[in-house]
Amino acid sequence: MSQQAATRLDKQMLIGGEWVDADERTDIVHPYDGEVVGSIPKASEQQVVDAIDAADEAFEASDLSAYQRYELLSEAARQLEDRADEVARILTSEQGKPLSEAKGEVDRGIQTLDLSAEQAKRMFGEYVPMDAQKGFAKDHCFTQREPLGVVAAITPFNFPLNLMAHKVGPAIAAGNAVVGKPASNTPLTSIALFECLEAAAEEIDADVPDGLFNVVTGSGSTVGDTILGHDAVEAISFTGSTGVGKHLADNSGMKEMTLELGGNDPTIVWEDTDIEQAAEQVVGGACSNAGQVCNSVERVLVHENVEDELVDALVDAAEGLTVGDPFEDDTDMASMVDDEQFETVVDIFEDTVDAGATVESGGNYGGELGERVFEPTVLSGVTPEMRAAREETFGPLVPVITVSDFDDAIEEANNTEYGLEAGLFTQDIDRAKRAADEIEAGGVNINTVSGFRADHMPYGGFKDSGVGKEGIKYAVEHFSKAKLVGFHDG
Numbered sequence: 001m002s003q004q005a006a007t008r009l010d011k012q013m014l015i016g017g018e019w020v021d022a023d024e025r026t027d028i029v030h031p032y033d034g035e036v037v038g039s040i041p042k043a044s045e046q047q048v049v050d051a052i053d054a055a056d057e058a059f060e061a062s063d064l065s066a067y068q069r070y071e072l073l074s075e076a077a078r079q080l081e082d083r084a085d086e087v088a089r090i091l092t093s094e095q096g097k098p099l100s101e102a103k104g105e106v107d108r109g110i111q112t113l114d115l116s117a118e119q120a121k122r123m124f125g126e127y128v129p130m131d132a133q134k135g136f137a138k139d140h141c142f143t144q145r146e147p148l149g150v151v152a153a154i155t156p157f158n159f160p161l162n163l164m165a166h167k168v169g170p171a172i173a174a175g176n177a178v179v180g181k182p183a184s185n186t187p188l189t190s191i192a193l194f195e196c197l198e199a200a201a202e203e204i205d206a207d208v209p210d211g212l213f214n215v216v217t218g219s220g221s222t223v224g225d226t227i228l229g230h231d232a233v234e235a236i237s238f239t240g241s242t243g244v245g246k247h248l249a250d251n252s253g254m255k256e257m258t259l260e261l262g263g264n265d266p267t268i269v270w271e272d273t274d275i276e277q278a279a280e281q282v283v284g285g286a287c288s289n290a291g292q293v294c295n296s297v298e299r300v301l302v303h304e305n306v307e308d309e310l311v312d313a314l315v316d317a318a319e320g321l322t323v324g325d326p327f328e329d330d331t332d333m334a335s336m337v338d339d340e341q342f343e344t345v346v347d348i349f350e351d352t353v354d355a356g357a358t359v360e361s362g363g364n365y366g367g368e369l370g371e372r373v374f375e376p377t378v379l380s381g382v383t384p385e386m387r388a389a390r391e392e393t394f395g396p397l398v399p400v401i402t403v404s405d406f407d408d409a410i411e412e413a414n415n416t417e418y419g420l421e422a423g424l425f426t427q428d429i430d431r432a433k434r435a436a437d438e439i440e441a442g443g444v445n446i447n448t449v450s451g452f453r454a455d456h457m458p459y460g461g462f463k464d465s466g467v468g469k470e471g472i473k474y475a476v477e478h479f480s481k482a483k484l485v486g487f488h489d490g
């Protein structure tokens with residue numbers, strides 16, 4: 001085990017207020033050196049049913065007020081704050097991101113819980129002015145927001161703390177019960193979040209029913225199919241790949257769905273911008289967490305007049321990154337999460353180079369660098385039909401595509417089945433406005449990269465990148481329903 005990895009953690013699942021094991025267990029490995037850092041139970045179908053039933057009972061039993069839900073989430077944030085260093089080390093151990101990035105994610109997770117706590121106090125309805133329609137002038141009508149019931153929260157490997165907090169926080173804020181299902185390769189950090197909730201429930205002066213929050217681990221399809229088949233689950237909030245998201249959407253019947261899926265996000269660099277500054281941000285946006293970020297820069301679209309200047313600046317920025325052991329202080333980028341993710345990047349890279357792209361910097365992988373390490377790699381001469389341009393790579397590639405005018409840039413930005421986020425560097429307000437209007441994506445970010453995100457912003461893709469919005473306020477809306485109350489004057 002890496003010297004600085006956390007002590008081995010053999011965790012259990014939280015079902016109905018009890019920590020329980022399963023007949024089978026799965027090892028969790030440190031991506032950088034492949035050593036086992038812990039293990040988790042592989043839930044049986046019956047255990048998933050038990051977790052949903054426990055959540056259903058807890059939902060029926062719960063009479064927590066908005067203020068008590070605020071206290072619960074706010075105290076969970078304090079518990080996480082107290083464990084911040086330890087949880088960051090768990091995160092690096094199982095996911096492989098540099099410790100500095102893991103600390104950043106824990107900090108965001110604390111804020112996501114705090115923002116959720118605040119939102120619990122803002123479950124506003126709406127007064128409907130009845131005199132807007134002829135004949136109703138004396139009547140009154142308003143809506144009040146009510147929770148849905150049991151919410152299933154399924155999360156991916158790349159931000160196992162903050163993405164789980166983005167679902168569990170708003171779901172509890174709105175008064176629901178939760179069954180969480182973290183990614184099979186990075187569950188330990190998510191389990192720590194549930195431990196913080198459990199500690200918070202004991203700490204506050206309120207009767208939090210056992211089963212209000214549960215976490216099950218193991219096979220995605222076993223858990224997913226059981227969730228789909230259980231009538232008590234009212235909503236599924238899923239973040240992960242488009243393939244799994246479509247499977248859930250096709251089989252979810254009347255359940256509410258939020259789907260936060262894959263992306264192939266463009267960032268446009270125009271000739272009127274500060275190229276060096278744009279390059280720094282683009283490389284950061286493409287290589288953070290070794291490119292394993294849903295809204296990372298997957299494609300760079302550059303105006304032909306500044307192509308050479310941008311490529312040189314990208315090379316400088318990429319070569320300035322230190323690649324290595326994620327527990328070392330000066331490491332900027334470490335390994336991919338597992339062999340599958342690593343091999344996907346290698347395949348896409350090799351095919352793109354075979355198709356004629358030029359490697360401007362990087363391009364080395366594996367061997368002495370580390371088994372699953374791929375260097376930050378700048379590719380020029382990339383054309384739209386090459387794989388690095390067409391597919392979600394989820395790796396530290398910076399493919400540069402040259403465009404000659406802004407029509408081309410917009411057309412190329414939209415030349416994908418995805419539509420998560422986009423970035424544009426320009427000083428021209430009209431160009432910025434055009435990009436905002438014409439790029440088909442859930443977010444268009446000006447003078448920054450596609451990956452620009454604060455946790456209270458509305459966040460969610462168009463096209464194959466998903467359905468619905470996260471961001472605390474928007475998730476609370478999604479996890480609650482509006483009931484209309486009408487008063488008729490005789």
Ligand code: NAD
Pocket residue numbers: 154155156157158159181182183184218219220221222223224225239240241242244245247248259260261262263293294392394420461465466
């Ligand atoms: P994944 O789809 O393989 O897994 C996501 C989760 O789904 C895991 O918990 C997994 O166990 C579970 N799962 C697998 N099969 C399932 C099934 N049949 N039913 C229900 N659940 C099932 O994704 P991943 O590899 O962990 O994450 C990478 C993907 O996630 C990328 O495509 C990335 O773009 C996307 N992502 C999107 C966002 C966003 O906000 N849009 C954020 C992060 C990651």
